Amino acid sequence: MDRIKAVLQCQWRAYWRRFRSTGNLSTNNLGLLVILGGIGVVRYLQQLPLAAAQLAKGSTARYETLLLLVFLIWLFPVMGESRRAISSRDLLHFPLSSRELFVIRLSSAFFSPLIWILVALSLALVYPIALARHPLIGIVALLTYLLLALFTSLTISHLLHNAIVRKFLLVALLVLSTAVGLLWLGRTGSAQSLRGILPNRLAAGAAVLPAPFGSLAVLVVVTAAFALLALWTFTLTLQPRQNRRSQKFTLFGLIQLPGRLGGLLKKDLRYSSRLLDLYLALPIVILFNIYLTSDPVPSMVVFAIIIGGLFWPCVGSAFNCFGLDSSLGLDRYTLLPLSGKEKLFSKNLAFATVIITLFVMLLPLTYWKLGPRASVLGLMELIVLVLAYVIYGNWMSVRQPFKMHFYRFTSGGSAVDVMMGMIFGSVPAAVAVYLLYHEDDRAFWKIGLMMLMYLALYFYSLFRYARVLEDHRETIRRALS
């Protein structure tokens, strides 16, 4: 126990040192994030009496939604945590067992003030249960449910260490998105029966059903299974790799990109593919394709909105383009005979490639259902949006760089700047939607004109921030170390 305590003390100290180094509430508009978060919290708290009233009448719909929301939010802080000073693998040199290391891992997840707030908000769900038919069983079910959320997020974050499992999780995400889309089309029947076994329904059922122990028992078994899974996956992350990881036969190994910057572009594509946020765009692509196939008269306006939506999960790559590089990687950039413009351009090109790849996944069905005009207009809108995002992103990347981590979610930067960037980036999409909604015959020319304007702005941004990049190289390097 003393050994665990000693390690946790060091972790705690290191965590808060790193936390303090990010500055105060005025740094990176953290204060605004707190205000916005506060508004979200107020909205959440406003829902509690309504859920309580429903539970008192035996209805669980609102309570289930709140439980689902809490579950999803629990996934992010653990999977997005990046301030742990000492990784569990680094502790292997000490005489600590796997279980002790797991306890340290589990405890260190609670260092973050974000988790404290999350715990408090989750426990606030006790209030609606107090008015339910079985308050005590409901509270036990709620606590079990919260543990399930924690163990699930831990398990996923551990599984992301394994290359094969990552691919499996990607397939699972695709299957799940498709299933959600198909169920959404079907609405009733199988969808209803599937909902019955979801953990949030089980937790809610334990509070209101006439025979609550069945739901509770299933929930406890599932939670215990996930606890064991979290422990097992954790021990897997501690195993030394038997063989050197080789990428001889992977997709990126096969791709050979031409040109002087081809190698750098390939590197950045590989890096971008390791940011979890990007994968949130895949459900958008899948759901839109399902919409296209199912709707007899799909709307071009929806297509224009979806193109704008593709950019939101990818803002991290656009607004913090050096964030996935290490300080050593930045040194290599400096050693290479490349100008600042070339370095920034290669990053912009990588972002554009990611977005175009996502767009290409939309194109065949769009062409089939909406025709060539919509496809060309969509492509033009996409180009303007890419330009808008990288214009803003170049400024953000050199002025407010921060370290992002592979296989983690990222905020993309300070709250207000990201929001401003998303608004700035989405302006062309809004214009395109407006033009298409009003069936403007000259939409083609107007979007084309917008494209030229943004292209000019892009060149200005490239030249301007390439110079800043050269001048602030040391600052950026420090931010990434």
Next chain:
Amino acid sequence: MSILTRKELMIETKGLSRKFGDFVAVQDLNLWVPKGVIFGFLGPNGSGKSTTVKMLTGILKPSAGDALIDGSSILSSPLEIKQKIGVLPEDLALFDSLTIWEHLSMCGPIYGLTGKETKARAEQLLNYLDLWPDRHTFVEQCSSGMRKKCALAMALIHNPKVVFLDEPFEGIDPVASRSIKDLLLLMAERGVTIFLTSHILEVVERLVHSFAVIVHGEVACSQTMEELSGCTLEDVYFQYVQRRTVEEFEWIG
């Protein structure tokens, strides 16, 4: 300097200095390294060797002074210089999550090599450095010696005029070490200038044509190997660098 014409000089530093806050890492450094010479830059840890290499290779901006490499100033023509030099930095500066092969195939085109040239040279270098069987291994999975050899191959692939090597023999096995030495001698013979830092004085003694010892950021001694006149390099080194004794460790053993 007097016997060397400016045309024969490959590296020339003029009052090169670097401060980090109040700490002076390098102070008024003046060095002259002729073409086709292997130059050893020696000194204890923290003496300013790596800082000097970083300034000469464009990673750090000098606080004062300038340096000319093949006649180009590090202040006014950094890109031109980077095209001419190859660097094995102290921390290797490798990218995470790229294989050895990907590092080399990325570098070649940036220095203006064609894909075919890059492939041929990379294959030859990796075979010579015994990295060919591991070329598809991610660098973070490689041993420190393999990573160093990968960074060395990256420094040489574009046939640079000047090569800066920061501790090239550290963590390298004897066979690879011998191979690297042979390669450096061949390069020097063919007119490539090599600027290396190392703590392994025996290796440096057998390899370099001239050397300088830097202590506390200032050059304490600079001479050619011919000027040693009977002394070993170690003798000269310890004239300028002090060491502590081990008697105080009563608790050991």
